[in-house]
Amino acid sequence: MKIHNFDKINIDNIILNKIKIKDDLKIVELKYKNIETGKKEPCIFKISNITTISNILYNNIRQYYIELLINNIDFYNFLLILEEHIKNLILNKSDKILNNMDDVNEYTIEELFKSNIKLSKDYINPIIKFNIIRNIKNKSANTLIYDRNKKIIDDEKINSNQDISLIINLDKIIITNYTIEIIFQIEQIKINKYEINETIKRNLNEYNFDTEDEEDEENKTKKEIKEEKTEEENEDENEDEKEELTEEENENDYNI
Numbered sequence: 647m648k649i650h651n652f653d654k655i656n657i658d659n660i661i662l663n664k665i666k667i668k669d670d671l672k673i674v675e676l677k678y679k680n681i682e683t684g685k686k687e688p689c690i691f692k693i694s695n696i697t698t699i700s701n702i703l704y705n706n707i708r709q710y711y712i713e714l715l716i717n718n719i720d721f722y723n724f725l726l727i728l729e730e731h732i733k734n735l736i737l738n739k740s741d742k743i744l745n746n747m748d749d750v751n752e753y754t755i756e757e758l759f760k761s762n763i764k765l766s767k768d769y770i771n772p773i774i775k776f777n778i779i780r781n782i783k784n785k786s787a788n789t790l791i792y793d794r795n796k797k798i799i800d801d802e803k804i805n806s807n808q809d810i811s812l813i814i815n816l817d818k819i820i821i822t823n824y825t826i827e828i829i830f831q832i833e834q835i836k837i838n839k840y841e842i843n844e845t846i847k848r849n850l851n852e853y854n855f856d857t858e859d860e861e862d863e864e865n866k867t868k869k870e871i872k873e874e875k876t877e878e879e880n881e882d883e884n885e886d887e888k889e890e891l892t893e894e895e896n897e898n899d900y901n902i
Contacts, residue, residue, distance in 0.1 A: 659678055659680075661679050690814065697809060698808045701804050712776055723763075759827075760825045783854050804837070810836060
């Protein structure tokens with residue numbers, strides 16, 4: 647099976663397949679319709695050079711997953727369009743998929759839909775969660791992780807701040823009474839760089855705290871001090887002249 651880059655995927659060819667019910671969950675398979683063969687195939691695509699912001703994480707709801715920084719605007723737009731497409735597919739089949747609800751419309755779907763994309767105060771770019779396949783009984787079915795030399799490595803090698811490439815399976819939709827969520831499963835990971843190092847270079851080599859504003863303020867202060875000094879000197883001179891004038895008047899009085 648040929649695996650395309652995400653930007654070669656025709657989102658309109660992504661379709662709903664079988665619906666399975668497990669406990670209180672509805673699991674809807676997602677497939678990709680091959681126009682040339684007419685067959686329904688797994689929807690698998692590639693994304694290169696995406697940045698990790700975590701190692702492999704676990705919680706008892708999602709189980710194993712990884713968080714990634716979406717630093718490619720085209721991939722971000724692809725995900726947004728994909729989400730809208732999935733919402734429309736569910737709405738069009740709501741009589742079968744959401745048959746336990748009355749009067750389902752686009753606003754109902756919007757309220758139920760839980761995006762894999764989130765924002766964080768720690769990052770400018772959005773974040774996305776992708777699931778990691780980890781089977782205890784059948785380890786051969788787990789997500790494969792490669793280094794740059796195409797050698798399989800342990801998942802412990804995955805850490806934050808790494809540049810990686812992914813092969814992703816748009817696997818299914820999980821529906822509960824309160825949520826609708828797309829499940830992206832990572833089939834393979836390739837670590838391109840174990841750590842992204844950014845070269846930091848200093849731009850200034852001389853003392854530069856004396857900014858123009860500071861210099862203006864300093865010059866202003868010097869000018870004010872000079873003016874004050876001049877005023878004091880003038881006052882002293884006037885005082886001396888006044889004293890001289892008084893002495894002269896006294897002398898004249900005496901002579902009279």
